[in-house]
Amino acid sequence: MSFRQGFRVDVLEGGRIALFSLRANRMRTVLTTLGIGIGVATLLAIVGIIQGLNTSFHNQLATLGANTLYVSKFPWVFRGDWWLFRNRKNFTLDQVARIRAQAPFISAMSPAVQRVSDVARGDAQVSSVRITGVLEEYLAVSGYEVASGRFLTTSDDEVTRPVAVLGAEVASSLFPGISPLGQTVRVDGRPFQVVGTLAKKGKVVEENLDLVVLVPFRTFYASFGKGRPMQIAIAVEDAGRVKQYEDQLVGIVRRVRGTPADQPDDFSINKPDTLAQTYEQLTRALYGVAVGVGLITLLVGGIGIMNIMLVSVRERTREIGVRRALGARRRTIVLQFLMEAASVSAVGGLLGTVVGLGTAKVISLITPLAADVRPETVFSGVAFAAVVGLLFGIWPAARAANLDPVEALRYE
Amino acid sequence: MSEASGTRQSALIQVEQLTRVFFVGGEEVRALRGISFGVTRGEWVAIIGQSGSGKSTLMNVLGCLDTPTSGRYLLNGKDVSRMDDDDLAVIRNVEIGFIFQTFQLLPRETALANVELPLVYRGVPARERRERAKAALDKVQLTHRMHHRPNELSGGQRQRVAIARALVSEPSMLLADEPTGNLDSATGEEIVRLFEQLHKAGHTLVLVTHEPKLAARCPRAIRLSDGEVVADGPGREVALGTGAGVAAVTGGA
Ligand SMILES: Nc1ncnc2c1ncn2[C@@H]1O[C@H](COP(=O)(O)OP(=O)(O)OP(=O)(O)O)[C@@H](O)[C@H]1O
Numbered sequence: 259m260s261f262r263q264g265f266r267v268d269v270l271e272g273g274r275i276a277l278f279s280l281r282a283n284r285m286r287t288v289l290t291t292l293g294i295g296i297g298v299a300t301l302l303a304i305v306g307i308i309q310g311l312n313t314s315f316h317n318q319l320a321t322l323g324a325n326t327l328y329v330s331k332f333p334w335v336f337r338g339d340w341w342l343f344r345n346r347k348n349f350t351l352d353q354v355a356r357i358r359a360q361a362p363f364i365s366a367m368s369p370a371v372q373r374v375s376d377v378a379r380g381d382a383q384v385s386s387v388r389i390t391g392v393l394e395e396y397l398a399v400s401g402y403e404v405a406s407g408r409f410l411t412t413s414d415d416e417v418t419r420p421v422a423v424l425g426a427e428v429a430s431s432l433f434p435g436i437s438p439l440g441q442t443v444r445v446d447g448r449p450f451q452v453v454g455t456l457a458k459k460g461k462v463v464e465e466n467l468d469l470v471v472l473v474p475f476r477t478f479y480a481s482f483g484k485g486r487p488m489q490i491a492i493a494v495e496d497a498g499r500v501k502q503y504e505d506q507l508v509g510i511v512r513r514v515r516g517t518p519a520d521q522p523d524d525f526s527i528n529k530p531d532t533l534a535q536t537y538e539q540l541t542r543a544l545y546g547v548a549v550g551v552g553l554i555t556l557l558v559g560g561i562g563i564m565n566i567m568l569v570s571v572r573e574r575t576r577e578i579g580v581r582r583a584l585g586a587r588r589r590t591i592v593l594q595f596l597m598e599a600a601s602v603s604a605v606g607g608l609l610g611t612v613v614g615l616g617t618a619k620v621i622s623l624i625t626p627l628a629a630d631v632r633p634e635t636v637f638s639g640v641a642f643a644a645v646v647g648l649l650f651g652i653w654p655a656a657r658a659a660n661l662d663p664v665e666a667l668r669y670e
Numbered sequence: 671m672s673e674a675s676g677t678r679q680s681a682l683i684q685v686e687q688l689t690r691v692f693f694v695g696g697e698e699v700r701a702l703r704g705i706s707f708g709v710t711r712g713e714w715v716a717i718i719g720q721s722g723s724g725k726s727t728l729m730n731v732l733g734c735l736d737t738p739t740s741g742r743y744l745l746n747g748k749d750v751s752r753m754d755d756d757d758l759a760v761i762r763n764v765e766i767g768f769i770f771q772t773f774q775l776l777p778r779e780t781a782l783a784n785v786e787l788p789l790v791y792r793g794v795p796a797r798e799r800r801e802r803a804k805a806a807l808d809k810v811q812l813t814h815r816m817h818h819r820p821n822e823l824s825g826g827q828r829q830r831v832a833i834a835r836a837l838v839s840e841p842s843m844l845l846a847d848e849p850t851g852n853l854d855s856a857t858g859e860e861i862v863r864l865f866e867q868l869h870k871a872g873h874t875l876v877l878v879t880h881e882p883k884l885a886a887r888c889p890r891a892i893r894l895s896d897g898e899v900v901a902d903g904p905g906r907e908v909a910l911g912t913g914a915g916v917a918a919v920t921g922g923a
């Protein structure tokens with residue numbers, strides 16, 4: 259009998275015996291399975307939810323634009339004292355113009371200054387709208403598109419015209435079924451004439467981008483005061499060279515702001531990347547903890563498998579003796595028990611996968627978390643469980659194979 | 671030398687100075703103390719002796735379930751006392767049909783599946799396996815019980831299933847350790863008749879028994895005492911201790 263044929267026999271017979279004994283001990287199989295199943299379920303639910311978070315976060319981040327830098331006195335993400343940043347000097351429109359003039363790689367640029375207010379038309383009102391003062395190029399930097407009418411112009415800004423462009427949600431709420439163009443809306447009692455509306459854009463990190471009213475930058479200052487710090491959005495020509503442009507930009511902004519050479523930057527250059535990195539640090543830690551919990555559960559499940567396999571070996575000592583007397587080799591016995599352990603675990607893994615993915619799905623339905631279930635996750639759940647079974651089956655299987663046939667046959 | 675090896679090759683079994691020592695709690699138990707004999711093809715040999723004389727130990731060595739501490743064991747011309755575990759498994763599968771006092775059937779499998787087992791380990795395809803297992807069950811007149819499990823069979827029927835299992839792989843010899851020990855005398859007689867038929871059909875049989883009457887029906891018997899062969903000759907004479915034809919054998923070197 260050739261080795262390959264021998265191996266085939268071992269696998270076939272091992273598999274048959276494994277199935278046979280799983281069916282013979284249904285209750286025990288189910289209970290053993292439960293341990294592994296719970297482990298896999300925990301792991302998958304957590305992984306599914308975190309993957310879901312990642313996907314939605316990255317989708318949202320993509321709308322911020324990869325080739326956009328945001329210069330402001332506040333960093334987006336910081337540790338330590340907020341007032342340190344607050345005490346930095348505000349940017350001025352003059353500085354904005356000088357930065358623009360010195361940085362040839364900028365394709366579009368606009369300062370933005372914001373407040374949150376109610377917007378009213380007669381009795382109708384929309385609250386928590388971000389009123390944003392911007393310049394003409396904001397359209398290009400922000401990725402908004404004009405749905406009707408026109409966008410704000412440089413001349414609107416220069417003569418501080420009280421005009422406004424409405425975000426999609428503001429427009430549809432205040433002017434259901436009618437065109438808002440030429441109509442008047444009131445922000446804190448001040449009238450603005452609507453000259454255009456924006457196309458729908460959605461949300462970024464729970465911020466509704468359609469709940470916005472854009473007004474000319476100087477109109478904003480004239481209407482709501484000059485105290486608010488601005489953020490300068492800068493689109494660069496080549497997204498692949500953002501890093502290089504960022505370095506150049508630091509030099510230019512320092513010069514424009516007259517930052518002394520021995521002082522650190524008194525401004526921050528923010529990128530969607532910065533957010534992504536912070537997010538990843540956060541979720542990686544979360545991931546680690548979650549996977550740790552899942553692995554411990556699997557370990558417990560694995561020990562359960564080992565225990566049940568040791569019982570199984572003991573119960574079947576005579577059977578092992580008989581099989582050895584009739585010509586079963588050690589590796590045949592090893593394979594028999596390994597396959598039994600692996601298949602119990604795989605069944606558990608399958609159940610756990612179903613339960614885990616179901617849990618993730620339910621969580622995504624009843625909470626804002628979005629679960630993202632990938633086929634490879636399912637596959638790896640089952641495969642992983644089988645591997646756990648194999649590992650924890652090794653010792654019991656080795657014990658079975660090392661039994662002395664004569665002793666085994668005599669076992670009561 | 672050349673003559674000696676010639677003799678060995680004609681013998682199915684040739685054991686020389688076989689010993690088996692067990693170590694129990696620092697003490698040596700010398701179960702076999704230098705056993706030598708040969709068995710030729712087609713012989714029917716009974717092994718008798720008092721309890722503890724080493725019969726089962728000898729059978730386990732002959733059946734390649736156990737390896738001798740020293741001495742030589744040639745089976746079919748091959749020195750099996752030097753083989754590793756994998757090779758011994760093949761020998762057990764191909765050369766030996768073991769029949770146990772306690773039947774040793776797998777309780778959850780049917781009679782047919784039990785009989786098929788040696789062929790499974792030989793890698794015989796399922797269909798052929800089934801046919802050969804049925805044929806073996808037919809030899810012990812149990813085809814009508816082939817789908818029964820052991821607990822649905824009588825003791826005599828179980829032992830017949832076990833005999834079918836030993837026959838199915840057409841081994842060089844059948845080894846039976848007290849095959850009638852767990853059966854009443856009428857059922858035991860049935861089994862002995864079966865052995866007689868098998869002997870007539872040309873099978874080689876080695877049978878352990880403590881019943882002198884049974885040993886007396888065997889053409890040849892070997893008596894063990896305290897791990898040594900003390901008599902080897904025609905069954906009737908060795909078993910009943912009569913006649914001058916018994917070759918008294920002295921043990922040791
Ligand atoms: N695994 C073992 N460990 C230690 N001693 C053993 C072992 N097997 C057998 N012996 C000893 O070897 C001797 C021979 O035992 P064996 O089982 O071969 O006797 P037996 O002739 O078959 O007896 P019985 O007729 O009662 O079956 C006994 O003294 C026994 O105690």
Ligand SMILES: [Mg+2]
Pocket residue numbers: 725726727
């Ligand atoms: Mg015995």
